[in-house]
Amino acid sequence: MSEPVKCPVCGKKAKTGSAIDCARHMFGIGDKPHRAWVEAQGLSFIDLLIEQATTPGNKSYVTLAEFIEKAQRKPRWT
Numbered sequence: 736m737s738e739p740v741k742c743p744v745c746g747k748k749a750k751t752g753s754a755i756d757c758a759r760h761m762f763g764i765g766d767k768p769h770r771a772w773v774e775a776q777g778l779s780f781i782d783l784l785i786e787q788a789t790t791p792g793n794k795s796y797v798t799l800a801e802f803i804e805k806a807q808r809k810p811r812w813t
């Protein structure tokens with residue numbers, strides 16, 4: 736079983752524990768720390784937001800979810 740995905744910014748667990756839900760959460764909050772994390776991945780938060788709003792489907796969520804999954808797999812420095 737895979738671990739539920741937690742938001743890499745605030746540590747909040749997505750409702751279903753899926754990376755897509757976590758991406759949705761990040762867009763939903765959309766505050767400075769969440770935007771900064773997206774930008775740090777080399778993505779544009781605004782572009783993803785516009786794409787999500789103007790194109791059908793969940794393309795932006797899927798894109799961001801891939802980065803969230805990658806971040807989740809990274810070993811933590813504790």
Ligand SMILES: [Zn+2]
Nearest residue numbers: 742744745747
């Ligand atoms: Zn968060």
